[in-house]
Amino acid sequence: MATVLSGTSGALYYAPAGTTATFGESAVNDTTDVITVDTYLNFKVGDPVKFSIVNTETGAAGTGTLPAGLSAGTTYYVIGYTPATGALTVSATLGGASVAITDNGTAVAPNAFKVAYGAPAVVGSVREWSFEITRSEIDVTVIGQTLGQYAPFRSYITGFADGSGSATVYTTDDDTNLSNRMVEDVLQRQQVGATMKLYIDRVVSGGSVDDTLSRSITVPVILTSASLTVNPDDGQSVEIAFRPSAAPTFDLAKS
Amino acid sequence: MNYQAVRAVFETPLLTAYNSLSPAVPVYFDNVMNDGADSAEEFVHINIQFGLTTELTLSDNPDRIRGVIVIRTYTPKGRGPARNQTLINVATTALQTINSTPKPASGVYVRTGAIDGPSFSPDFGGTTPDQQSRRAFTPFFISRIEAGFQAQVIS
Numbered sequence: 001m002a003t004v005l006s007g008t009s010g011a012l013y014y015a016p017a018g019t020t021a022t023f024g025e026s027a028v029n030d031t032t033d034v035i036t037v038d039t040y041l042n043f044k045v046g047d048p049v050k051f052s053i054v055n056t057e058t059g060a061a062g063t064g065t066l067p068a069g070l071s072a073g074t075t076y077y078v079i080g081y082t083p084a085t086g087a088l089t090v091s092a093t094l095g096g097a098s099v100a101i102t103d104n105g106t107a108v109a110p111n112a113f114k115v116a117y118g119a120p121a122v123v124g125s126v127r128e129w130s131f132e133i134t135r136s137e138i139d140v141t142v143i144g145q146t147l148g149q150y151a152p153f154r155s156y157i158t159g160f161a162d163g164s165g166s167a168t169v170y171t172t173d174d175d176t177n178l179s180n181r182m183v184e185d186v187l188q189r190q191q192v193g194a195t196m197k198l199y200i201d202r203v204v205s206g207g208s209v210d211d212t213l214s215r216s217i218t219v220p221v222i223l224t225s226a227s228l229t230v231n232p233d234d235g236q237s238v239e240i241a242f243r244p245s246a247a248p249t250f251d252l253a254k255s
Numbered sequence: 256m257n258y259q260a261v262r263a264v265f266e267t268p269l270l271t272a273y274n275s276l277s278p279a280v281p282v283y284f285d286n287v288m289n290d291g292a293d294s295a296e297e298f299v300h301i302n303i304q305f306g307l308t309t310e311l312t313l314s315d316n317p318d319r320i321r322g323v324i325v326i327r328t329y330t331p332k333g334r335g336p337a338r339n340q341t342l343i344n345v346a347t348t349a350l351q352t353i354n355s356t357p358k359p360a361s362g363v364y365v366r367t368g369a370i371d372g373p374s375f376s377p378d379f380g381g382t383t384p385d386q387q388s389r390r391a392f393t394p395f396f397i398s399r400i401e402a403g404f405q406a407q408v409i410s
Contacts, residue, residue, distance in 0.1 A: 010313050126313040170310060172317050173409070232366065232405075235310050235319050 005201050012129050012167055013120035013197035014178050017185035017223060018042025019049070020193030021086075022056060022112040025104040028067045033098045035067075035088045037115060042188050043081035044181075046094060048118035050075055055110055062111035069101040075118050088115070120197040120218070123169060123178045127237060131165035131198055131217060133248070163219070163244045165196070171228075171236040182240050186226040195220050196242060200252065212255070219248035257363070261406045262303050264365045265324055268349045273299055273342075280328075280342060297330045299342065306403075320406040324350075324367070329395040332377050336396065343373045343398040350402060364407045372400035 021037035028035055043049070051070045055062035066072055076090040079098060089098045107113050136159035145152045169179035185194060196219050203213040221242040228238050266284055273280040281298040302325045309316035328342035350367050358364045375398045 008311075008313065012313060122314055124312075124314050125310075125317050127310075128313070170312060170317060232368065235317075 007128075009199075009201045010129070011199040011202040012123045012126045012169075013199065014123045014182055015117040015120040015193060015195040015197075016042060016044075016047070016178070016181050017188040017191035017194035019047060019117035020114070021088075021116075022054065022114050024109075024112055025107055028101060028104040028113075030067065030101045030103050033069075033089060033101045035090075035101075035115070037086045037088050038190070039086040040083045041081070041086070041190055041192075042185065043078045043088060045078055045080065047078040048075045048121075049078060049090060049115050050118050052114045052116070053107055053111055054114045056112050057110040062107070064107040064111045064113075065105050066113060067101045067105035068103045069099050070105075090115075117193055117195075120195050121178060123167075123182065124174065125170040125172050125177065125179060127168040127170060129165065129167040129196075129198055131163065131219070133161060133163040136160050136162070161247075163248065164241070165198070165219075165221075165243070166239055166241045167196075168237055168239045171238060179238065182223065183226045183228075183238050186223045186240065188223075191222050191245075193220075194223060194242075194245075201254070203254070211251070215252050215254060217248050217250055217252075219244045220246045257408050258305060260363045260408065261305075261320060261322075261365065264353065264363050264406070265303060265350075265404075266301065268353065269299075269301060269326070269346060272345045272349045276342075276345065297328070297338065297342065299346070300327045300329070301325070301346075302327075318408065320408070321403065322406070323401060323403050325399065325401045327397055327399045329397055332394050332396045334396075336375055336398075339375065339396050339398045340373070343400060346400060347373070350400075358407075359409065361409050364409060365404055366406075367402040367404040370400055370402045373398040374400075 018041040021041055023035060023037050027037065050073060051066055052072050053062040053064045053066065054060070070076070076092060076099060077094045077096070078088065079091045079095070080089040081087070091097055092099055105113065137156045138159045139154060140157050141154040169182070185191065198217040198219070199214060200217070201215040203210045205213065222245045223240060223242050225241040226238055230236050270282050273282045281295065283298060283300050285302055303322060305320060305322040307321045308318065310319045326343070326346040328339055328346070330339040330342065347370060350370060354366055375396065377396055
């Protein structure tokens with residue numbers, strides 16, 4: 001007998017906006033251990049980030065060698081980012097000393113180094129989320145059909161897919177809660193990197209989320225609005241609206 | 256969750272206010288024995304209930320305390336409503352004072368909703384035969400106010 005999933009099986013994970021950047025060899029200073037990325041991004045102290053090499057023409061994995069001291073797939077933590085200059089420093093541990101970078105690495109165009117927020121992290125105090133996907137309809141009815149007893153039917157084919165969603169989160173006194181950052185991110189000019197992971201069924205195994213058994217929709221997003229509600233009767237809440245900035249990835253099976 | 260601290264925010268100023276009357280008026284809270292003399296002509300009963308403690312979310316259940324406070328004042332029946340109104344006004348004033356207290360950086364922050372009442376009656380209310388029979392024997396004129404409240408325990 002099947003079991004209906006409860007809404008309490010769901011969860012919302014989020015990677016903040018403005019937390020993805022590419023940079024070249026010349027952006028790496030192996031004397032000061034500073035990496036210069038785009039200005040006015042949104043890296044915050046303590047953000048977990050990972051480095052990789054990408055092909056900037058295809059977006060797929062690229063070829064090259066990361067600057068010595070940085071390893072692909074390893075989680076580092078931001079210890080400083082200056083929006084006006086794009087100066088980024090990272091540590092191997094949360095709040096630790098900066099990683100010692102000993103060379104500039106190799107990334108020949110169109111390859112480039114990439115730094116991105118580690119993985120979407122759980123957003124606390126989420127009351128609900130919703131996500132709607134739609135298809136446009138194209139009328140392909142052929143006129144001039146032979147008339148008979150009944151009215152001719154129109155014919156349609158489907159067109160582009162689209163989507164929109166929203167999440168309602170309670171405002172809490174926890175400053176580290178990603179829901180607070182989500183609100184700020186609505187006004188972040190460069191929202192690259194913003195990603196929602198919408199868990200329909202989050203399964204935890206051995207103390208961590210088992211993404212094989214879980215069901216989720218991962219979608220890169222743009223954040224389009226934040227609506228704050230404050231009244232004396234209810235808990236304070238914020239409704240965030242978002243739309244996909246690229247195709248979502250659906251993982252709706254537990255295998 | 257610190258229910259006692261939340262209760263104290265209400266009970267302490269109410270107790271102080273009634274004790275400062277001349278003569279002082281006994282106040283009975285929940286689960287406190289009525290140890291006054293049988294001839295006590297007036298007293299106050301205060302009942303606090305916590306209806307909800309948390310808010311349900313997808314990830315955790317953050318604290319958000321909600322409850323209701325009910326205050327009843329008892330004065331002798333058949334002597335007009337003035338004394339009873341005076342006593343219930345003490346409670347109303349105390350609740351409004353609580354509502355005007357600024358939110359602290361730490362501790363307990365409480366706000367009541369609209370105060371319902373006061374309603375005056377010579378009985379405990381109710382329509383059952385038992386309640387109606389008690390009405391005839393109750394020697395008190397009773398007023399009642401009720402207010403929902405929300406509390407935050409700030410650490």
